[in-house]
Amino acid sequence: MRIVVLVKPVPDTTGQERLGPDLRVDRVGVPAVVNANDEYALEAALKLVEAAGEGEVTLLAMAPAGAPETLRKALAMGAHRAVLVTDPALGGSDTLTTVRVLGAALRRLEYDLVLAGADTSDGGGGVVAAGIAVTLGLPYLSYAAKIEPSADRVVVHRLSAVGYDELEAGLPALVVATQALGEPRYPSLKGIMAARSKEILTWSLTDLELGDAPVGGAVTTTAVVETHAPPARAATRVVRGPAGGAAAEVVAFLAERRLI
Amino acid sequence: MAEQRSYRLSTEQIELRDAVATLARERIAPRAAEVDRTAEFPWDNTKLLASQDILALPFPEEYGGLGADLLTVCLAIEALSSACATTGLILAVHELASLPIVTKGTKEQRDQWLPDLAAGKSLISFAITESGAGSDAGSIAMRATRDGDDYVLDGAKRFITHGSVAGLVVVFAVSDPAAKRHRNLSCFVVETNRPGFSIGRLEHKMGIRGSPTAELLFDGVRIPATNRIGAEGEGFAIAMSTFERSRPGIAAQAVGIAQGALEFAAHYAKERVQFGKPIAEQQMVQALLADMDASTEAARQLLYAACAAIDSGDGDGARWAAVCKLVAGDAAMRVTTDAVQVLGGYGYIEDFPVERMMRDAKITQLYEGTQQIQRLVVARSLLARS
Numbered sequence: 197m198r199i200v201v202l203v204k205p206v207p208d209t210t211g212q213e214r215l216g217p218d219l220r221v222d223r224v225g226v227p228a229v230v231n232a233n234d235e236y237a238l239e240a241a242l243k244l245v246e247a248a249g250e251g252e253v254t255l256l257a258m259a260p261a262g263a264p265e266t267l268r269k270a271l272a273m274g275a276h277r278a279v280l281v282t283d284p285a286l287g288g289s290d291t292l293t294t295v296r297v298l299g300a301a302l303r304r305l306e307y308d309l310v311l312a313g314a315d316t317s318d319g320g321g322g323v324v325a326a327g328i329a330v331t332l333g334l335p336y337l338s339y340a341a342k343i344e345p346s347a348d349r350v351v352v353h354r355l356s357a358v359g360y361d362e363l364e365a366g367l368p369a370l371v372v373a374t375q376a377l378g379e380p381r382y383p384s385l386k387g388i389m390a391a392r393s394k395e396i397l398t399w400s401l402t403d404l405e406l407g408d409a410p411v412g413g414a415v416t417t418t419a420v421v422e423t424h425a426p427p428a429r430a431a432t433r434v435v436r437g438p439a440g441g442a443a444a445e446v447v448a449f450l451a452e453r454r455l456i
Numbered sequence: 457m458a459e460q461r462s463y464r465l466s467t468e469q470i471e472l473r474d475a476v477a478t479l480a481r482e483r484i485a486p487r488a489a490e491v492d493r494t495a496e497f498p499w500d501n502t503k504l505l506a507s508q509d510i511l512a513l514p515f516p517e518e519y520g521g522l523g524a525d526l527l528t529v530c531l532a533i534e535a536l537s538s539a540c541a542t543t544g545l546i547l548a549v550h551e552l553a554s555l556p557i558v559t560k561g562t563k564e565q566r567d568q569w570l571p572d573l574a575a576g577k578s579l580i581s582f583a584i585t586e587s588g589a590g591s592d593a594g595s596i597a598m599r600a601t602r603d604g605d606d607y608v609l610d611g612a613k614r615f616i617t618h619g620s621v622a623g624l625v626v627v628f629a630v631s632d633p634a635a636k637r638h639r640n641l642s643c644f645v646v647e648t649n650r651p652g653f654s655i656g657r658l659e660h661k662m663g664i665r666g667s668p669t670a671e672l673l674f675d676g677v678r679i680p681a682t683n684r685i686g687a688e689g690e691g692f693a694i695a696m697s698t699f700e701r702s703r704p705g706i707a708a709q710a711v712g713i714a715q716g717a718l719e720f721a722a723h724y725a726k727e728r729v730q731f732g733k734p735i736a737e738q739q740m741v742q743a744l745l746a747d748m749d750a751s752t753e754a755a756r757q758l759l760y761a762a763c764a765a766i767d768s769g770d771g772d773g774a775r776w777a778a779v780c781k782l783v784a785g786d787a788a789m790r791v792t793t794d795a796v797q798v799l800g801g802y803g804y805i806e807d808f809p810v811e812r813m814m815r816d817a818k819i820t821q822l823y824e825g826t827q828q829i830q831r832l833v834v835a836r837s838l839l840a841r842s
Contacts, residue, residue, distance in 0.1 A: 268471075272475075382475070382478070382479055382483075382508060383475060384507070384508045384509045385472055385475060385476075385508060385509035385510060385512070385513065385522055386509045386512070386522065387509075388468075388471050388472060388475055389468065389472075389522065392468065434727075437807060438807055
């Protein structure tokens with residue numbers, strides 16, 4: 197059971213996300229963490245390998261050169277190794293570049309399953325996984341609430357508005373994870389210590405077969421022309437305290453304004 | 457003059473500390489008030505500490521431990537204690553009660569007991585105190601009578617942390633009544649499922665209320681002589697030698713409690729508006745907070761320096777352990793009392809955690825050697841050096 201999990205370092209959402217002077221996300225000034233949805237994908241991968249009693253989980257990321265520190269937590273959760281594609285030319289890349297680069301990286305890896313998070317907290321595009329599946333000709337099983345692999349097939353419960361659909365495909369396949377698969381584990385202390393000696397392979401663009409079309413920040417198909425902050429909210433009142441008193445305060449507030 | 461030892465937290469220590477702090481903030485802090493209110497031992501937190509390898513920290517790697525040094529263990533105790541003093545104590549007692557086995561046990565004894573302790577499958581208590589023997593540990597009365605290949609234990613211990621939840625108890629008893637004081641004690645490991653062992657009273661305490669403090673009754677408890685740690689008559693020396701590595705753990709608990717109180721009070725001061733502005737803008741409140749921060753930081757730095765000195769085999773480890781516990785305990789009491797003060801009337805009610813933190817802090821001035829005992833140790837060392 198060989199699983200590749202796509203992970204992306206993103207700015208820590210508990211901090212202040214900032215845009216740099218070039219209107220791109222400031223990835224230098226803000227500490228990076230693994231995208232939260234990717235942690236759910238990783239947790240699912242770790243559980244599958246544990247259930248199978250054998251196998252390995254490989255992380256795959258396209259990220260700036262400082263990413264290894266961020267990937268350590270994912271390695272500490274139990275992933276066996278990481279592959280990092282990093283190149284100065286990739287700064288400011290759009291979704292299309294990301295799809296092509298990660299697709300080219302996957303061509304160099306062997307796997308039964310690729311797992312990905314639904315979207316990222318910084319870009320929010322939610323299309324990279326689908327783009328990769330199309331590029332590589334992999335079956336695409338999205339929004340998985342359950343993943344049941346067998347020797348050469350995988351069954352996925354795909355969340356829908358009314359319940360779930362049961363999908364089945366041959367391996368290798370690409371599955372998009374949801375939070376329904378289960379909370380990501382905290383890295384154990386032994387995991388943290390072991391992570392220091394796990395392998396992080398670093399590839400640059402020259403290590404990948406990308407064909408002739410250029411990739412990277414220089415050839416983005418979208419550009420940020422302007423940004424606006426949302427309008428300031430009116431003063432908010434925070435109600436604290438034990439539930440009984442707080443509820444009374446909220447009711448009084450709403451009643452005062454004739455909302456109830 | 458003692459060589460100056462300085463410490464520097466390694467990247468790994470910082471990672472371990474931050475991992476414990478995250479766990480404390482997300483999984484332990486939310487239940488801290490309930491643990492205090494119900495005074496129930498938090499088995500769920502214990503299982504969490506075990507599954508995250510936190511209870512494995514103090515044990516050698518060959519037994520499934522992490523082989524962490526004293527400073528690293530204290531970093532973890534501090535991080536846990538800022539969320540919940542009861543939970544910080546779980547790690548602190550697990551470390552300190554195991555010390556006789558880890559440091560003085562034979563290979564057979566270490567093989568027998570350490571793996572389950574490192575895995576967190578079993579808890580362990582340290583039982584020296586009796587109703588009539590607190591600070592005066594030398595006057596304990598519990599008897600260990602040799603009988604063939606066994607010892608038979610008779611007596612009672614009092615105020616034993618985790619005594620009612622531990623699978624193992626490290627007990628100190630008089631094995632030779634005729635010997636001189638301080639040479640008459642031996643150290644034994646007792647499995648708590650042995651016939652004759654029972655729990656007496658459980659104390660209702662001011663603070664660390666989730667931590668069970670038990671009276672242990674030994675009525676003809678028979679143990680094999682192979683359960684004795686060290687030689688006969690070596691008990692007192694073993695107890696004294698463990699203080700060097702146990703007192704910093706309590707200092708770490710105290711620093712953690714102080715830090716938790718400080719952070720809550722500072723956060724509160726920024727939000728509480730009186731006279732048209734946050735009270736954090738009032739100089740008297742700033743003065744309180746500043747003194748709280750200074751006390752906590754000073755206690756923390758002394759603790760870390762003490763751990764580094766003790767880990768590196770400084771000859772005066774007893775003095776380092778005593779001075780860091782002395783300073784940290786007093787700091788915790790002062791800082792938590794001031795935290796209540798910052799919150800004013802709200803600090804006095806259960807809805808806010810600082811009154812619990814103040815009640816929790818007091819014990820750090822009392823157990824693992826009272827502050828008065830610590831002062832004796834510090835003075836003795838100072839005068840010997842002068």
